[in-house]
Amino acid sequence: MKTLRLLLLAILAGGIAIGNAQAQALTNLTSLRVAYNTRKATVQPQGELKAKIDQLDKEIAEATRFGRSAEMRRLFAKGNILLSNREWTDVLDYASSIVLRTNHVVADSSKLFDMRIEQIYSPAIELSTDIKAHVVLRKLPAAPATGTGETVKDLGTFDGVGRDLRDTPFELELDVHDVPDGTYSMVLEMFDGTRPLGLTTLRIDLKKGIDDLAARLEADASRAAESLRADILFPVDRMRNVNRGKLELRTFDPDRDFPAAEAVATAAKAGKDPFAGKTGDFKRHFLLDSAHEIMPYRLYIPAAYKASQPSPLIVALHGLGGTEDSFFDGYEKKLPELAEQHGYILVAPLGYRVDGGYGWGVGNPPADVNTRRLQERSEQDVMQMLQLVRRQYNIDENRIYLMGHSLGAIGTWKIAPKYPEIWAAIAPISGMGAPATLERIRHLPEIIVHGDNDPTVNVSGSRAMVAKLKQLGAEFRYIEVPGGNHSSVVVPNLPAILDFFDAHKKTATRVAQ
Numbered sequence: 001m002k003t004l005r006l007l008l009l010a011i012l013a014g015g016i017a018i019g020n021a022q023a024q025a026l027t028n029l030t031s032l033r034v035a036y037n038t039r040k041a042t043v044q045p046q047g048e049l050k051a052k053i054d055q056l057d058k059e060i061a062e063a064t065r066f067g068r069s070a071e072m073r074r075l076f077a078k079g080n081i082l083l084s085n086r087e088w089t090d091v092l093d094y095a096s097s098i099v100l101r102t103n104h105v106v107a108d109s110s111k112l113f114d115m116r117i118e119q120i121y122s123p124a125i126e127l128s129t130d131i132k133a134h135v136v137l138r139k140l141p142a143a144p145a146t147g148t149g150e151t152v153k154d155l156g157t158f159d160g161v162g163r164d165l166r167d168t169p170f171e172l173e174l175d176v177h178d179v180p181d182g183t184y185s186m187v188l189e190m191f192d193g194t195r196p197l198g199l200t201t202l203r204i205d206l207k208k209g210i211d212d213l214a215a216r217l218e219a220d221a222s223r224a225a226e227s228l229r230a231d232i233l234f235p236v237d238r239m240r241n242v243n244r245g246k247l248e249l250r251t252f253d254p255d256r257d258f259p260a261a262e263a264v265a266t267a268a269k270a271g272k273d274p275f276a277g278k279t280g281d282f283k284r285h286f287l288l289d290s291a292h293e294i295m296p297y298r299l300y301i302p303a304a305y306k307a308s309q310p311s312p313l314i315v316a317l318h319g320l321g322g323t324e325d326s327f328f329d330g331y332e333k334k335l336p337e338l339a340e341q342h343g344y345i346l347v348a349p350l351g352y353r354v355d356g357g358y359g360w361g362v363g364n365p366p367a368d369v370n371t372r373r374l375q376e377r378s379e380q381d382v383m384q385m386l387q388l389v390r391r392q393y394n395i396d397e398n399r400i401y402l403m404g405h406s407l408g409a410i411g412t413w414k415i416a417p418k419y420p421e422i423w424a425a426i427a428p429i430s431g432m433g434a435p436a437t438l439e440r441i442r443h444l445p446e447i448i449v450h451g452d453n454d455p456t457v458n459v460s461g462s463r464a465m466v467a468k469l470k471q472l473g474a475e476f477r478y479i480e481v482p483g484g485n486h487s488s489v490v491v492p493n494l495p496a497i498l499d500f501f502d503a504h505k506k507t508a509t510r511v512a513q
Contacts, residue, residue: 041455070121090125095198109206119165131161220265230285300346312399317408358411403427424506432461435468447500451484
């Protein structure tokens with residue numbers, strides 16, 4: 001793989017230094033929008049509150065039209081406060097504008113930790129010239145709204161903070177040399193004299209000697225077999241992208257990922273492939289060619305798997321804000337358990353980003369070039385991973401299944417019509433799709449699950465798809481759960497989905513229809 005060698009050379013040439021990198025990633029706007037709309041659907045505002053929300057929605061639409069992302073963040077924050085039956089005050093406006101930035105979210109604690117206090121928009125508040133910042137480091141979990149958590153170190157109070165932090169961010173260098181390795185919450189509380197102005201938090205990971213460890217892994221990867229290089233380089237590549245602001249820290253676990261890479265490197269030095277014959281739950285990695293970025297994917301290989309016998313495969317797509325871990329660590333960890341019981345290989349991709357959307361299917365691509373690139377790479381992540389797994393394992397080509405929840409269900413209804421020849425059956429949960437695309441997969445059995453009290457993706461999305469499937473005479477099973485919300489319907493219906501998959505496999509006759 002020439003591209004993996006080029007990436008390795010780029011890492012080796014540049015090390016992990018990033019200079020004046022972008023700030024760390026904020027929660028993506030799609031997630032903020034969905035959270036706000038879900039809350040609005042749950043509260044169902046009436047009277048004066050409805051009038052305020054209606055006006056706010058007009059302002060959100062205007063900010064969206066002009067691409068004013070900072071203003072959109074402000075308006076979503078304001079909307080959530082109003083929907084909580086609280087007043088939006090100038091202090092809340094100020095608190096929502098403050099962010100902590102750093103060039104090293106994952107940092108070597110033997111060095112000073114650099115950080116900046118910035119604003120993403122200019123709040124409507126009158127301030128004195130006596131602005132102070134108090135910074136503490138706390139153990140996780142530290143709730144963003146309260147900053148609660150055991151204090152590890154009080155990093156001090158700093159005065160002389162400017163009133164306009166968009167124009168002049170306030171820079172800090174903090175001594176964390178005596179802090180044990182781990183992931184923490186940096187908590188900032190702002191004061192105008194003695195008046196509290198609210199707080200904000202930044203999740204960071206501290207590791208002594210992390211820079212030296214990264215350099216060792218780069219060297220190990222250069223000498224390892226091609227098939228193992230991505231697994232060794234992943235934490236170095238992911239740390240670099242987190243520090244550059246391309247990814248949130250929560251998509252990366254340094255405490256897990258660096259030791260895992262070291263274990264692969266150790267095996268490679270001994271001439272062994274640690275994944276050969278491995279069963280159970282584990283992660284692999286590959287270079288996504290279009291992004292020149294190493295992507296994770298999670299696997300479950302049943303104990304009974306034999307390379308001499310073809311095995312069925314399930315590809316599971318996570319929802320908005322989720323990762324490749326969602327179907328493994330979430331939903332009561334039920335899907336891997338069922339995969340073992342039914343003899344399925346289970347694989348879950350990240351989909352490039354937590355809000356990638358898995359492409360645009362057979363419709364028109366988004367007009368915005370950044371959105372188009374994001375969605376394109378999300379689909380490519382899924383399909384390149386699938387191609388890789390089909391090479392690595394003996395997969396029954398007549399029993400490859402696609403499923404997903406929420407955004408993953410929407411992605412299921414995008415990817416299945418685009419690649420209709422691959423799948424034996426699909427299972428979208430709490431999703432929506434384009435009924436016109438179902439003509440391309442009228443031969444494909446579907447099991448669809450949705451709750452009729454879903455505030456996030458309205459049940460009408462699945463009902464419209466079901467109506468079209470009926471019109472086409474397609475084979476499907478629809479489970480609509482009375483009173484079911486967006487997520488409560490998943491776990492109780494996973495056994496039915498696996499049973500449905502068991503009952504359906506691809507045949508030459510059916511595909512030809």
